[in-house]
Amino acid sequence: MPLDPVAEAMLKQMAEAGGPAITDVPPTEARAMYKAMQSTAVTEQVHSQEDRSANGVPVRVYSASDEVTPCIVYLHGGGWVIGDLDTHDTICTQLTNATGYTVVSVDYRLAPEDPFPAPLDDSYTGLCWVQENAAMLNIDPSKIAVAGDSAGGNLAAAVCLKARAEDNTGIAFQLLLYPVIDFNFDTQSYIDNAEGYLLTREGMRWFWDHYIGHDNSGSHPMASPIREKDLSGLPPACILTAEFDPLRDEGEVYAAALEAAGVPTVMKRYDGMIHGFFGMTDTIEGARQALTFSADELRKALGH
Numbered sequence: 001m002p003l004d005p006v007a008e009a010m011l012k013q014m015a016e017a018g019g020p021a022i023t024d025v026p027p028t029e030a031r032a033m034y035k036a037m038q039s040t041a042v043t044e045q046v047h048s049q050e051d052r053s054a055n056g057v058p059v060r061v062y063s064a065s066d067e068v069t070p071c072i073v074y075l076h077g078g079g080w081v082i083g084d085l086d087t088h089d090t091i092c093t094q095l096t097n098a099t100g101y102t103v104v105s106v107d108y109r110l111a112p113e114d115p116f117p118a119p120l121d122d123s124y125t126g127l128c129w130v131q132e133n134a135a136m137l138n139i140d141p142s143k144i145a146v147a148g149d150s151a152g153g154n155l156a157a158a159v160c161l162k163a164r165a166e167d168n169t170g171i172a173f174q175l176l177l178y179p180v181i182d183f184n185f186d187t188q189s190y191i192d193n194a195e196g197y198l199l200t201r202e203g204m205r206w207f208w209d210h211y212i213g214h215d216n217s218g219s220h221p222m223a224s225p226i227r228e229k230d231l232s233g234l235p236p237a238c239i240l241t242a243e244f245d246p247l248r249d250e251g252e253v254y255a256a257a258l259e260a261a262g263v264p265t266v267m268k269r270y271d272g273m274i275h276g277f278f279g280m281t282d283t284i285e286g287a288r289q290a291l292t293f294s295a296d297e298l299r300k301a302l303g304h
Contacts, residue, residue: 001271003197003244006284011198011274023206027081027112034082041090042282044097051085054129057122058107060085061137062096070143070302071102071134072175073127075159077150077276079180079207080111080119091149091279098295100304102139104130108155112210116217123155124162131170143302145173146235147294149278150199150247151207153179157225157254160234171235173301175294177278178242181250182226183208183218189248197244199275204246226254231261238266238297240290242273266297 003011022030048063063069072095076088085107096103106126108119127146134141148156153176160174184190185201194201212218221228237258241251248269255267270277273286278294281287 001243003274004272004277004284004286007272007274007277007280010283011196021200021203022082023200023203027110027210031082031084031110034078035084035087038087038090038279041279043090044093046093046096054104054106054126057125057129058085059126059129060089060092060105060107062092062103062105063138064096064100064102066138068138068140069101069304070099070145070172070298071104071130071137071139072099072298073130073144073146074103074105075108075123075146075148075152075155076105077148077152077177079204080116080151080211081207082110083152088149088279090281094281094291095147095295098291099298101298101302102137104137112213115210116212116220116223119211120155120158120162120222123159127159127163127171128168131168141170143172144170145175145298145302146171147175147177148179149177150275151180151211153177153251154181154223154225157181158222161222161225161228164233173298174235174237175298176237176239176251176254177294178240178245178247178275179251179254180204180247181254182224183212184224184250187249189250190246193244193246193248197246197274199246201246226250226257231258231263234258234261234263236264236301238294238301239268240278240294241267241269242275242277243269243271244273245275247275268293
């Protein structure tokens with residue numbers, strides 16, 4: 001399918017504007033650039049919103065109502081290097097309203113100042129805090145999902161692995177949006193979409209280098225979930241991928257591997273889409289469809 005015309009126009013506009021790419025500047029500058037890029041996104045109003053501390057990890061709690069509801073623990077994208085509660089405010093408010101659930105967004109530490117496994121540890125701390133404080137948060141502790149986009153999808157998948165290793169059975173579902181799943185730059189989608197579609201092959205090398213350094217941590221299953229030899233017993237999953245995304249193939253391979261291991265898994269590719277499209281609901285129809293689809297899958301898994 002051809003590239004979505006709205007996405008194509010956006011990419012053309014960015015190319016004509018010039019300037020350095022996020023991965024061409026130091027991490028502190030990259031974070032400021034990314035935050036500025038996300039500042040124009042439309043944030044929805046939710047029933048209530050509050051910043052809290054989850055055993056020392058900052059979180060933002062979005063509630064859809066005063067009723068007891070399921071909960072989504074959300075882990076933002078940004079290559080483990082950029083992104084925060086504010087850059088993903090739009091996605092979290094939209095998920096809150098689309099599902100009617102509580103969403104807890106976790107502001108995990110970032111690399112390279114805090115490399116692997118610090119972001120994963122903080123993400124898991126956020127999950128455990130939600131589980132421990134279900135009554136205070138007005139959520140059903142038997143209906144907790146983890147979700148994330150890109151590097152956040154990587155962390156969500158790894159949190160599920162970590163929870164299984166620690167006999168924590170309190171994750172009912174995982175939603176992975178174009179996740180990073182493998183330390184591997186040689187898949188066909190990396191080759192076909194190496195540049196020109198927002199996320200580049202070299203950009204992913206930059207993110208991985210900051211996250212794991214040069215000590216071969218990329219081969220660890222908690223960094224590359226597809227390298228876990230036994231995927232059985234993990235929570236049911238929904239994985240979304242984008243056609244014009246270097247990460248497309250690894251997400252789809254992971255979906256197939258989960259299914260082969262007996263994990264109920266839904267996989268959906270969005271043709272014509274680029275990496276990051278889920279957060280572009282104000283301009284791209286495919287993003288609006290993906291939001292609706294994701295909310296429907298969450299409701300099927302968790303009910304209300």
